[in-house]
Amino acid sequence: MVGDAGTPDPGDVNVFAVELKRWRDVRGLSRAALAKRMGYNRSYVSKVESGAERPSKEFAAHAETALRAGGALRKSFREYDGARAGRPRRPVVPPDPAEHGGSLVVDHDDATLRYDGHTYRLTQRRRLVNGGAEPVTRYLIRISVDRYPRDPERSNQLYSESPLTWDELGLRAWHGNGRAEPMEWTAHHDRAAFKEVWLQFSGEHERFPLYPGEATWIEYEYTVRDEHWGNWFQRAVRLPTRRLSVCLDFPAELAPVVWGLETSMTAEDVPFRTAIARADQGDRQVFSWSCADPPVHARYRLEWGFRGRADDGPAPAPSEVMRSLGIAQDGDPILRRTARPFDLPAEAADARRVVAALEAAAERVAQAHTFGKGMGIAAPQIGVDRAAAIIQPPDGEPITLFNPSVIETDGESDEQYEGCLSFFDVRGRVPRAQEIHVEHTTLDGRKKITVYRRGVARLVAHEVDHLHGVLYTDRMRSGTEPIPVEQYRGTGSAWQY
Known part of the structure; x- marks a missing residue:
């Protein structure tokens, strides 16, 4: 609702204005100090906080950065903007100690x-x-x-x-x-x-x-x-x-x-x-x-x-780098447990949160290492005992799997080197089928079977194994051992077929 001459209706102000004042108090800033930090006129900041002036999206973004509000000011601006468009908003309730x-x-x-x-x-x-x-x-x-x-x-x-x-x-x-x-x-x-x-x-x-x-x-x-x-x-x-x-x-x-x-x-x-x-x-x-x-x-x-x-000392081992990025390392009991499946669609919100954490972990890891063959992370590898994994092929769309199991294999198998973020100091030759059929559950609770081939099949099979407590070393031929990563010559290149 809009009053005369563009003046905001008093009921429109509130979520953002209240949150702005809260965060200014959190940071211990005067209105003048906040305006200087944001690069805005003090009078404008005062009017926004008092509700006499409407904030813009750009103002909210500058306030978010200046006050380091962890997304709270962006969220309150969306609620304020949604209320102006007629969408419901949460009420602003002052703290009540009696409750x-x-x-x-x-x-x-x-x-x-x-x-x-x-x-x-x-x-x-x-x-x-x-x-x-x-x-x-x-x-x-x-x-x-x-x-x-x-x-x-x-x-x-x-x-x-x-x-x-x-x-x-x-x-x-x-x-x-x-x-x-x-x-x-x-x-x-x-x-x-x-x-x-x-x-x-x-x-x-x-x-x-x-x-x-x-x-x-x-x-x-x-x-x-x-x-x-x-x-x-x-x-x-x-x-x-x-x-x-x-x-x-x-x-x-x-x-x-x-x-x-x-x-x-x-x-x-x-x-x-x-x-x-x-x-x-x-x-x-x-x-x-x-x-x-x-x-x-x-x-x-x-x-x-x-x-x-x-550091003055030697460079950290690859496994220590992965540990520092939040990846569970070999010996952690969670890597040997079958991950707890999701009850979908009832646990769809939890599933989305786990995927968000996996994507954040994948981004951290990708900044530390080049993956020419693609990469994947299963939830147990970030300390979350749930049956979810993401796979990022070198080409093509990312893959997200919930409650997956390999139900059928087809075609020839081949043997190629694999690495694992949970013991990244070595690489091992692993035989795998070139075609796998994977049953998994969608967020809306439907059972689905998807067929993967060649390099993508290898990536998917590796992550599905993680969700069943299996590591690639369990799949290696008897009598073979992984080699130190220093001896491996395939970093950054794709598998060959």
Whole structure:
């Protein structure tokens, strides 16, 4: 609806304007500072936020980048634009502490992790709402690091010999907008790789409890050397939370790749339900992600690898590169289990999320290696125990398979070298049929049989094997062994027929 002279109807504003103000508060920016960062006039930014001016799609995109909102501002603009076109929109509901039984509510939880090539600096901001009957005088935070999360023995040795110290952390905390009031803190637990801290709602000369019905921002930051910090960051939801967001800020020269998994006390790891946004900002690459209303006890884990890391030592083994890109390696039990099939169409949404994670993994891997024969990834290879795989032939359209099984083979077989992302240091000669008939399920629940031939048949058969706990080494002729990748001469070229 449009009022006189192009003035927006008051009911049209709201999703985007409210979200814009939220994210400006998250970043601790004034309207003038936001306008400068976006390259817009301060008056225009103020009018958009107050609802006196309609935002454009370009404005929303600039705001998304400037505020690193993880897609939230783009989404709210689509809802705002859809409401103008008569499509239904979600209502803007302010946080109501009473609905959480009088508990402390986190209206927004935002973390920014910045890496300079040697040290990680975490800046954590939270807007707390006291819905209880008593003043809140302190708030518990946790600091946990693990340099080698997949090798507990190695991690234990590291922190035993070189514990994380308070001097290294340099923890500081503030209360209120703009870091207005320093907060005192006291240690609750002090272990080699784990700290718990009470942030006190008090400073050097005063106390400022959070009284019932009040809300405030708290902010704290600390640093950790990269010899203590692994390539992962996890957010655990311990209190009712309205919005969760994370921003990872890396040097562009390291060529970072980032992926994320969500888990809970009752569910297996699944890919993030919303995409991680990436923005190139000068000599930095910034990855941002956010979600609304995360369930209590959920955990959101971001992991990353650096393709451009230049170390003084020898180049990492191909298998270590793949491990850094999130590919499960030989010895992981998930590679030997039959993947859990999808109940389609009931689990179509879950199937789409798994495919999105597979596609993101394929993109990371393709940036690290050239695949002249095509490539494929099965869900167990990214730690997801579901029967889905994608195949990208060297020519032709990508293939997506759910619950696939080879039900028939035809024609001659041949023997050619294959590689596997889960043990990429070697290549092995594998005999396979040149034609296979694969039964699989479509997203709408229909059973389908598709015939694949030659190189595509080999790619598909390899991934179908993964979903049944079979590796290509199981298919090799008795008495033959894989060869080191250094001896293999077929990298980047197609199979020959």
